[in-house]
Amino acid sequence: MSENYILEMENVTKEFPGVKALDSIQFKVKKGSVHALMGENGAGKSTLMKIIFGIYTPDTGMIKFKGHDLKVSSTKEALKNGISMIHQELSPVPHMTVAENIFLGREPTKGKFGWVNNKKMIEDAKDLFKTLNIDLDPNSKMKDLSIANMQMVEIATAVSYDADLIIMDEPTSAITEKEVEKLFEIINSLNAKGVSIIYISHKMDEIFRICDEITVFRDGQYIGTKETTELTQDTLIQMMVGREIKQVFHKEKAEIKEVILAVSNLSKEGKFDNISFEVRKGEIVGISGLMGSGRTEVIESIFGIDPPDSGDIFIHGEKVKIKTPQDAIKLKVALLTEDRKLSGAFLPISIKENMIISSIDQFLERGYINKKLVDEACNEQVEQLNIKTPSTDQLIMNLSGGNQQKVLLARWLLNDPDILILDEPTRGVDVGAKSEIHKLMSKLAQKGTAILMISSEMPEVLGMSDRVIVMHEGNKKGELNREEANQEKILEMAYS
Amino acid sequence: MNNPINHNNSVTHVSNDKFIWKDKVSQIASKYGILLVLLVMMITMSFLSEAFLTTQNLLNVVRQISFIGIVAMGVTMVIITTGIDLSSGSVIALVSVVSASFAHPGEFSIFVPLLIGLCIGALAGFINGTITAKGKIPAFIATLGMMIAARGLALLYSDGRPIPDLSSAFLFIGKGEILGIPFPIIVFIIMGIISHLMLSKTKFGKYTYAIGGNEQAAKICGINVDRYKILIYTYAGLLAAIAGMMLTARISVGQPSMGNMFELDAIAAAVIGGTSLTGGVGTIGGTMIGALIIGVLNNGLDLLGVSSYWQQILKGIIIVSAVLIDARKHKKV
Amino acid sequence: MNNPINHNNSVTHVSNDKFIWKDKVSQIASKYGILLVLLVMMITMSFLSEAFLTTQNLLNVVRQISFIGIVAMGVTMVIITTGIDLSSGSVIALVSVVSASFAHPGEFSIFVPLLIGLCIGALAGFINGTITAKGKIPAFIATLGMMIAARGLALLYSDGRPIPDLSSAFLFIGKGEILGIPFPIIVFIIMGIISHLMLSKTKFGKYTYAIGGNEQAAKICGINVDRYKILIYTYAGLLAAIAGMMLTARISVGQPSMGNMFELDAIAAAVIGGTSLTGGVGTIGGTMIGALIIGVLNNGLDLLGVSSYWQQILKGIIIVSAVLIDARKHKKV
Amino acid sequence: ACGSDQTSGSKSGEKSIVVGAAMPVFDDKWLSYLYDGIKEYDSEHDNVKVKMVDAKNDAGKQFSQVETFIVQQVDVILINPVETDAVGPMVDAANEADIPVVIVNRMPDEEVMKKIYAYVGSESIEAGTIQMEKVVELLGGKGNVAILNGTLGQESVVNRTKGNKDVLKKNPDMKLVREQTGDYQRSLGMTVMENWIQAGDEIDAIVANNDEMAIGAIMALEEANKRGDIIVAGIDGTIDALEYVKQGKLNISAFQDAYGQGKGAIEAAIKAVNGEKLDNNFINIPFELVTQDNVDEYIKKWEK
Ligand SMILES: Nc1ncnc2c1ncn2[C@@H]1O[C@H](COP(=O)(O)OP(=O)(O)OP(=O)(O)O)[C@@H](O)[C@H]1O
Numbered sequence A: 001m002s003e004n005y006i007l008e009m010e011n012v013t014k015e016f017p018g019v020k021a022l023d024s025i026q027f028k029v030k031k032g033s034v035h036a037l038m039g040e041n042g043a044g045k046s047t048l049m050k051i052i053f054g055i056y057t058p059d060t061g062m063i064k065f066k067g068h069d070l071k072v073s074s075t076k077e078a079l080k081n082g083i084s085m086i087h088q089e090l091s092p093v094p095h096m097t098v099a100e101n102i103f104l105g106r107e108p109t110k111g112k113f114g115w116v117n118n119k120k121m122i123e124d125a126k127d128l129f130k131t132l133n134i135d136l137d138p139n140s141k142m143k144d145l146s147i148a149n150m151q152m153v154e155i156a157t158a159v160s161y162d163a164d165l166i167i168m169d170e171p172t173s174a175i176t177e178k179e180v181e182k183l184f185e186i187i188n189s190l191n192a193k194g195v196s197i198i199y200i201s202h203k204m205d206e207i208f209r210i211c212d213e214i215t216v217f218r219d220g221q222y223i224g225t226k227e228t229t230e231l232t233q234d235t236l237i238q239m240m241v242g243r244e245i246k247q248v249f250h251k252e253k254a255e256i257k258e259v260i261l262a263v264s265n266l267s268k269e270g271k272f273d274n275i276s277f278e279v280r281k282g283e284i285v286g287i288s289g290l291m292g293s294g295r296t297e298v299i300e301s302i303f304g305i306d307p308p309d310s311g312d313i314f315i316h317g318e319k320v321k322i323k324t325p326q327d328a329i330k331l332k333v334a335l336l337t338e339d340r341k342l343s344g345a346f347l348p349i350s351i352k353e354n355m356i357i358s359s360i361d362q363f364l365e366r367g368y369i370n371k372k373l374v375d376e377a378c379n380e381q382v383e384q385l386n387i388k389t390p391s392t393d394q395l396i397m398n399l400s401g402g403n404q405q406k407v408l409l410a411r412w413l414l415n416d417p418d419i420l421i422l423d424e425p426t427r428g429v430d431v432g433a434k435s436e437i438h439k440l441m442s443k444l445a446q447k448g449t450a451i452l453m454i455s456s457e458m459p460e461v462l463g464m465s466d467r468v469i470v471m472h473e474g475n476k477k478g479e480l481n482r483e484e485a486n487q488e489k490i491l492e493m494a495y496s
Numbered sequence B, C: 001m002n003n004p005i006n007h008n009n010s011v012t013h014v015s016n017d018k019f020i021w022k023d024k025v026s027q028i029a030s031k032y033g034i035l036l037v038l039l040v041m042m043i044t045m046s047f048l049s050e051a052f053l054t055t056q057n058l059l060n061v062v063r064q065i066s067f068i069g070i071v072a073m074g075v076t077m078v079i080i081t082t083g084i085d086l087s088s089g090s091v092i093a094l095v096s097v098v099s100a101s102f103a104h105p106g107e108f109s110i111f112v113p114l115l116i117g118l119c120i121g122a123l124a125g126f127i128n129g130t131i132t133a134k135g136k137i138p139a140f141i142a143t144l145g146m147m148i149a150a151r152g153l154a155l156l157y158s159d160g161r162p163i164p165d166l167s168s169a170f171l172f173i174g175k176g177e178i179l180g181i182p183f184p185i186i187v188f189i190i191m192g193i194i195s196h197l198m199l200s201k202t203k204f205g206k207y208t209y210a211i212g213g214n215e216q217a218a219k220i221c222g223i224n225v226d227r228y229k230i231l232i233y234t235y236a237g238l239l240a241a242i243a244g245m246m247l248t249a250r251i252s253v254g255q256p257s258m259g260n261m262f263e264l265d266a267i268a269a270a271v272i273g274g275t276s277l278t279g280g281v282g283t284i285g286g287t288m289i290g291a292l293i294i295g296v297l298n299n300g301l302d303l304l305g306v307s308s309y310w311q312q313i314l315k316g317i318i319i320v321s322a323v324l325i326d327a328r329k330h331k332k333v
Numbered sequence D: 001a002c003g004s005d006q007t008s009g010s011k012s013g014e015k016s017i018v019v020g021a022a023m024p025v026f027d028d029k030w031l032s033y034l035y036d037g038i039k040e041y042d043s044e045h046d047n048v049k050v051k052m053v054d055a056k057n058d059a060g061k062q063f064s065q066v067e068t069f070i071v072q073q074v075d076v077i078l079i080n081p082v083e084t085d086a087v088g089p090m091v092d093a094a095n096e097a098d099i100p101v102v103i104v105n106r107m108p109d110e111e112v113m114k115k116i117y118a119y120v121g122s123e124s125i126e127a128g129t130i131q132m133e134k135v136v137e138l139l140g141g142k143g144n145v146a147i148l149n150g151t152l153g154q155e156s157v158v159n160r161t162k163g164n165k166d167v168l169k170k171n172p173d174m175k176l177v178r179e180q181t182g183d184y185q186r187s188l189g190m191t192v193m194e195n196w197i198q199a200g201d202e203i204d205a206i207v208a209n210n211d212e213m214a215i216g217a218i219m220a221l222e223e224a225n226k227r228g229d230i231i232v233a234g235i236d237g238t239i240d241a242l243e244y245v246k247q248g249k250l251n252i253s254a255f256q257d258a259y260g261q262g263k264g265a266i267e268a269a270i271k272a273v274n275g276e277k278l279d280n281n282f283i284n285i286p287f288e289l290v291t292q293d294n295v296d297e298y299i300k301k302w303e304k
């Protein structure tokens, strides 16, 4: 039966110092299928993919690709063998153009000196974007793109290799419904051409829409492989978590009290225009909109990262001036940013230090940091958010993406904010953790925290928000109550 | 439930002994790698030369590097924030001539030259920090400018001449001893402890690492990045001033040519000691060991009577080797 | 810099005219900012001194910086990969004495010293690159080691003495003229064009930027990062050798003390010209302008007869100001 | 005063003589007195303007500065060479522009001597010779010597050391046991001496390329209570050093009249502009041996 499989892996083990990321797992992908790999944060999914792609070498194990033993010691060989990959962590070369990024390592050349043919590269990139229905200028610098667009470039790059097997490690974590649809179109057409795809995502609905088979890992161990049709969301979650998680959105009733945060006529040239809204004590307000609709810009303005040109912000009914994040933090506002690598995590520093950095004053005792207080607080967060790590002294760099996200959330929880702004709070977070974060949001709301949440995941917006604000091209298009909000209405407003 | 960390550590459920052991070794190696290199160097030296492992010689070595060591502590902090300080040597020269000119016997109280020296160092650092932080230009350029300009000022102030004739109170900071331990060594150790505590136990320290680890994130976390950068450069200037005055007292003369190439040695001590030029990583302990490695090397080669030319060749090779050995230990399995 | 997340000026949805215009200005300023600084400096100088804007003086200025300019081109590439090269000055010295020793009149063909010089430079660069890339240690340490060791070798080889008495064919590369243009200037321009083409038109160049911009990404795309790094350092060594031999011919003597502090000037030229020490950014054109700024500054201050101490002070201030002005132009509106 | 901001060329009134002075390095104590000799002449004569520049010990840079003088069409160029072997091309360039050259302090080779108007100074090698000869005399022709070198690769270091060694060669009972660089700095002279003391060799004389390192060595010896009757010798005869000689701490120094060389050099330069002929273009201002016996005489020289 071997010829049915494009990829077969057996007994693959990989250890990192202190962590057995993969424990003699098996994994088989059928030719021409879309195969989902599921598991909680830190289950070992990315590690396995990196092994296939030649970034890591396994400690033990057998890998067969297209029926032959596969020995890849570098990504170059993997690419040559017909494997390409969309990486979980975006990895752009910031100062190079989109086209240069796409064709890095295989630039077209001309003439006998082997000059790089820039023209052809741009043309090729344009053609590629056209066939994939992506609207981007290949000449723009990578650093000037939004994360969502960077993600689209990565998708295009992986597709452009004409590979037989494309690994997609959380390709939709940074994009909205519209782009997800584009991706699915791309996947369907690849599938039609017989390309196999390994698809990793924490978004259940995506898995059930496009995947043929699902393999589940838990804590570095192989749990099983099933046809998608054999599974329901609940049974899949049970496989992943090892226990039953029934309700995905833990929206609890909270008492909604007076207005804490109000913004009126907030504008910033070229970014957004005349934005007004209120958030009340105990309320969760969702902001929905397409990629580039200016949601992030609005909340960054409120937080003082890039203050608005005009308009007012009121906190507890008083007009406030927020010029820097420090001002915002003093007013008990917290912001979890959308890009954890760029503006969130301190990569070379320990989990513990990452957590306490913005609430350090509460751990000071006669000018010194009290280690015991820190440990207590951090351990409490680790427990509450179920962060998977051998120790809080571990560098945050070595955590899986979802766990990094939780550490950053913990950072702001330690601040005990009145107003908590969350920009894509569950990006790259697994179902279990996601429901824990949601539970926590509910709990905070019940305690009286006002929460303002940006999310590109429609179910999350609908499931968690008391009210939904919809934005489009820098303008507020409308507001919907929990009762009246549904996917159609939101999308209609977002596209208008 | 007291220890949620172990509880959560479900990944290490395969916690067999070998595993834990490997982990420990690599941890120790990465933490103490460069210390091991130093020890190996010292042991080798003590076999090659009987004179090496005597109290007096060891005191000499530590005193010799105490000046650079003190400077290197400030440089370490600067480098942790992804900065660099090329001006230390010139600041030392400026502090040397100005403080010496106020330290003639019977003129002023000892506090006058000391205070003036400290102020000059702090001011130079403050300017470095302000230009880097507020002007948004590379620290390399800001401190290169200071390196050139401060040397010029030192020459201008002293008209290119040494300033001798210093009071015995002033001389004490370079030549004095307390309980048989040379004063510069005592200051080296005290500043080491203070700097270490600042970096590891205070808000200032955590912010230093945060700024180096991710400046954007640091801003969002409410850290006044500019202010802390300025503070850090100022502290580095202050340490340079301390080293400069002690060195002046040690050689009994203020000199505008003092501290030539000090900046390079100080940066080297920090980097050998594990401070990363890409920021966010580094310790005072490591830097002190880095400085000691340089000291033992210089002393050892002199003791062995290696000729000047060969000394340079060997010094280059040994510094690279020391860091290479250390890097190998860090390497992931 | 105030916006931590990089959505930039390409906010296309509000594309009114004023906006596009602003964008253009900032683009031009950021591309030609440092060129404008150079022009302003030159215009100022031509008002202050009649002698400045004479052909002979301008040729002098360019010839004076051609040596540092050539070295700075290699250093630029190295810095683009996030590396650094501290060894250029010492490599120049080593090349100087060795090539001079083979360049006495009537001994060998002119090709012998030239080839030997080039080989030594390339070898030193190759060693720098290999230690940095394969040894995974900071370029700062690897090239610092080379800086110390190569100087030692130069002293050892020459026994600390200058090596005079060079053949006229060899002297031509430093003193010769072609159509009235000094040979070093011609080489400076040719190497500038070659280096520029390498960096902007070839795979080698693309990979240089990619390695500096995101080494991990470069590796993932199948680029042999180590090999390219070694190539880049080797090229830098080669350029240092060219500069070293021309400088030797220019002063008619091989010198073990030659090129002292060259590395700093070369790095400064690159950084003033817009090369970023954090990697991924830099151009040969910018570096050449950076070198010219240093040259005009030195020449101008000499022409004006500014006293040496004040020269240093002014030089420090002007370098910082030049970069500050440039940085201000870059700033987002 | 020197270098005060006048631009090139002459001003109104009588034609003033512009002297371009290319000096090797400004932060050197001994040289600073040489510069004083030049500067004083400048300030005493209204019709003389000196432009003094600093090559920072870089021969290439010095060449550039000489070229700048030529562009400025100064009347005469005064060079204290960074590298005596590199001074030829500079002289050629100046001669081509019909500008006379006076070299001071560091003696060029014969070839160049023919092309210049005058050389004012002494020979470096002589300093090393007289210094070591006195050491040999004091030790009675037998003993162990350690040499402290200045900045490696510099002309003065090469020749002073050569002078030292030439004398040693003639005295078979004298042994060179240590040789190390102290970079011309007091602090490094001290460091090297500390390490030598620890190494424990028997050393009868420390012979340093300059006084600063010699003083550093004395300080290290005193601190270790090892001063004993070790002979320490320096070169330059700086004020500090003379004080040390007077106190009997520094046994030998070789005085070189910096001020006199500076003054002699500028006087020769003016003569060159005025077209005076010289009988001999080597204007010798030799090294003079300083010991405790004759030190007062030299201290007086500084006082005036
Ligand atoms: N380079 C590394 N060094 C140390 N530990 C690592 C390293 N890479 C991964 N790990 C650990 O290996 C385990 C598996 O990580 P991996 O990234 O494969 O998880 P994942 O399933 O992709 O999770 P996520 O859904 O969050 O992306 C985690 O516990 C992680 O902390």
Ligand SMILES: Nc1ncnc2c1ncn2[C@@H]1O[C@H](COP(=O)(O)OP(=O)(O)OP(=O)(O)O)[C@@H](O)[C@H]1O
Pocket: A144, A145, A146, A147, A148, A149, A174, A176, A271, A289, A290, A291, A292, A293, A294, A295, A296, A297, A298, A338, A454, A456, C006, C007, C008, C010, C011, C012
């Ligand atoms: N098509 C595009 N071309 C160029 N830039 C874009 C584009 N789309 C978005 N951007 C950038 O994104 C910024 C707005 O994105 P912002 O992050 O505020 O929106 P968002 O609604 O939060 O979207 P996201 O889902 O990406 O977080 C714009 O200012 C722009 O710089």
Ligand SMILES: [Mg+2]
Pocket: A045, A046, A047, A088, A169, A400, A401
């Ligand atoms: Mg993953």
Ligand SMILES: [Mg+2]
Pocket: A295, A296, A297, A338, A423, A454
């Ligand atoms: Mg957003």
